[in-house]
Amino acid sequence: MSSAMRWLGPLRSSVPEIDDNGWQDLHRLSGTLGDLCVTASNSAQDPAAWSRWLLGVRRKLADRGHRAPAGRAGLVWQTLAQFTAGFHDLDLRDATGPGHGAMILTEGSAQASARWGARLAAGELVGIAATERHGGSRVREITTRATVHRDGTWRLTGEKCWVSRVMESAGFVVFFRDPDSRISAAVVNADQPRLERKVIEPCGLGGWTWGVLHLHEVPIDPATDLLGRPGDGLGVFRRHFARFRPLVTATALGTAAGVHTLVTEALTAKTRIGLLPQVRDNALVVLGRTHAEITAALLAALTTSRLAADAHPHADFAARVGKAAGVDTALRAVADLAPLIGAAGFQRAHPVAKARNDLTGLLYADGIHDSLYRSGGVTLLTEPAAHVAPARPGVTAAHRYDTAA
Ligand SMILES: Cc1cc2nc3c(=O)[nH]c(=O)nc-3n(C[C@H](O)[C@H](O)[C@H](O)COP(=O)(O)OP(=O)(O)OC[C@H]3O[C@@H](n4cnc5c(N)ncnc54)[C@H](O)[C@@H]3O)c2cc1C
Numbered sequence: 273m274s275s276a277m278r279w280l281g282p283l284r285s286s287v288p289e290i291d292d293n294g295w296q297d298l299h300r301l302s303g304t305l306g307d308l309c310v311t312a313s314n315s316a317q318d319p320a321a322w323s324r325w326l327l328g329v330r331r332k333l334a335d336r337g338h339r340a341p342a343g344r345a346g347l348v349w350q351t352l353a354q355f356t357a358g359f360h361d362l363d364l365r366d367a368t369g370p371g372h373g374a375m376i377l378t379e380g381s382a383q384a385s386a387r388w389g390a391r392l393a394a395g396e397l398v399g400i401a402a403t404e405r406h407g408g409s410r411v412r413e414i415t416t417r418a419t420v421h422r423d424g425t426w427r428l429t430g431e432k433c434w435v436s437r438v439m440e441s442a443g444f445v446v447f448f449r450d451p452d453s454r455i456s457a458a459v460v461n462a463d464q465p466r467l468e469r470k471v472i473e474p475c476g477l478g479g480w481t482w483g484v485l486h487l488h489e490v491p492i493d494p495a496t497d498l499l500g501r502p503g504d505g506l507g508v509f510r511r512h513f514a515r516f517r518p519l520v521t522a523t524a525l526g527t528a529a530g531v532h533t534l535v536t537e538a539l540t541a542k543t544r545i546g547l548l549p550q551v552r553d554n555a556l557v558v559l560g561r562t563h564a565e566i567t568a569a570l571l572a573a574l575t576t577s578r579l580a581a582d583a584h585p586h587a588d589f590a591a592r593v594g595k596a597a598g599v600d601t602a603l604r605a606v607a608d609l610a611p612l613i614g615a616a617g618f619q620r621a622h623p624v625a626k627a628r629n630d631l632t633g634l635l636y637a638d639g640i641h642d643s644l645y646r647s648g649g650v651t652l653l654t655e656p657a658a659h660v661a662p663a664r665p666g667v668t669a670a671h672r673y674d675t676a677a
Contacts, residue, residue, distance in 0.1 A: 275533045276302045276359035276526065279567070280352055286571055287352065289345040289578075298349070301338045302356045305367065308332065309360045317621060319478055322363070326479050327440050329367055331395030338368050339393075347515060347581040351522045351574050358526025359533075361623075362630035363479025365523045366397055366437070373398035375445045375512045376459050379499040384459055391442060398459070399441035401432035401485050402509065408434065409643040411509065414455055416448040416487060426451065427489040428460070436637060438469050439481040446487065447505050450494075454503030458492045466490045476629030477637065510588055513639065517591035518576040520638045521598035525570045527627050528602035528609075532562055534623060535609045555612050562605040569598040589655075593648035596641040603631040 277299055284295065308329050315321035340346035340353065350369050357364035370377055376388040376398065392398065406413055416430025428448055435444070441462050450456040460467065468486040492498075500508040536559060542548040576594045579587035610617050610624050617624035635641055 276305075276356040276529070278533075279359070279529050279570075280355065283567070283571065283574075287348055287574060289348055290341075290352070291345070294341050294345060294349050297338070297341070298352055298356065301333070301353055301368065302359075304333065304336065304338065305329075305357060305360050305364065312361075319481075322479055323440060323481060326363055326366070327395075327397070329364065330397065333368050334393060334395035340369065344581050347577045348574060351518055351577040354519045354523040355526035355529070355570060358523035359530040361479070361530075362477065362523060362527045362627065362634075365520070366480070369519070371398060372400040372445055372512070372516070373443075374515060375400075375457065375499050375508055376443075378511070379457070379508050380459065381496045381498070383496045384499075388443065388459065396442040397437055397440050399435055399437040399444045399462075401435050401444045402447045403432060403434045405431065405433055409640055411447070412455070412506065414447055414449060414505075416446065418448055418450050418456070418492070420451050421491070425491050425493050426458075427491055428458070428487045429489055430487050432485040432487070434472075434482065434636075435485050436477070436482050437480045438483040438485060439471060444485065445499060445508075446485075447509065450502055452503065455505035456502050457499040457505040457508045458494075458497040459499060460487075460490055460492060460497070464490055474633060476626075476631070477633030479630075514588040514591045515577070515580040517595035517638060518573040518580065518598075520634065521573040521576075521595050522570060524599045524602040524631055524634050525566050525573065527631060528562070528566050528605040531606045531609050531624055531627050532559070532566065535559070535612050538613050558608050558612060562608055565601050566605055569594075569601040573598055589648060589651045592639065592644045592651075595639055596644040596648075599631065599634045600641065603628070603635070606631060 280298065284290075290298075312325055315325040338353075340349045353368050354365065357367040370392045373388055373392045377385050377392070380388065388398065402408065402411055402414075404413075404415060406415070416428060416432065418426040418428050421427050428446060430448060432446065443462050444460050444467075445457055446460050447455060447457050462469075466488045467490055468488065469483060470486070471481050471483040474482045494502065539548065539551050539555060539559075543551060572590075572594050576587065576590040579590055606624065606628050610628060613624055616622060619625060
């Protein structure tokens, strides 16, 4: 049994929607990821080679049919798959699944959904371009704008910043003001010549490129490229992140579990060869506590994914506060575990140092934490009724989550 599955095995009764085939597929994914990671070491220190390797892994896994099962189980399976990917490296967060491309599959026109469904299933990647210079926590103040061209199509102009996967993405979901000044969302091809991309160097989460997207009158056809209803961009954003944030959370927790396993194995080996006479109590306490905290946060993420799959009114709230709390849990666990491995773990290329830097990036990406907790507090005061509605097993949201890689 591979190590990620050692964490997941005892949780099997908590995911009754995953049948034997789904469970076997997870084992297969975990094994394949483990095998592929053995070949990664040569590219890990060169950012361009690392990014190519990551995209190659995504394509290979898509090619070999590593994808979520159809229907309600899909999102829960993907949550476990994200944990498995994160266990090896947080940079593998896009190893499988539609990622931000899920917005096209669930909210796009039939044409866009079919076209991008095929591209995502072949391992292509879609980025999200929402944040602008005034601040990503104020998404309602978006200034990127669409104007109507004489042939009836629209032209998008503006600047998006801090965009992940900026060079690797085949397309972007862009949020902008439509000609009626309402916030809308549309998919834009990355090879569009009026789209300019600039790379910025991050201090963590460096696997995928990160940077700025300039849109200079980029043409879109509102009949085929818009996601959701015109003017419902914030709805598209909210519905997507209710599904996406538990996936991010599970990936972060997988990374913390990977560090936990590494530290546990290092201590075991040191004791076996007599380098440590015995493991001290402080280390044992950290191992026990962080294991319980990671597991509890993963169970919460699985519940949130289930709520999101059912389009439950609690899902959006649970995804916001759950992402902040789950990533905080992962980062705290790694910070507490890191000293147990000693100075070796402080080397830049060491997986523990990398995990710590990468997890720091997730304090901002996909929702900055103070804003997420704060908006959770606002929801609790203003929408208390949404939180007493029981989850209704068997009520399935009409979505097409399961149609891509
Ligand atoms: C690694 C990484 C990857 C990212 N990937 C993407 C991506 O793919 N696509 C994308 O669109 N964006 C992306 N982002 C942007 C990310 O979503 C934003 O960083 C985040 O939403 C907020 O950061 P900001 O700098 O825009 O902060 P701001 O919105 O300016 O917030 C900064 C701080 O100020 C606080 N603040 C806001 N208003 C007030 C106020 N009135 N008074 C006091 N404090 C206030 C906020 O709560 C926060 O603590 C990424 C960011 C990072 C770091």
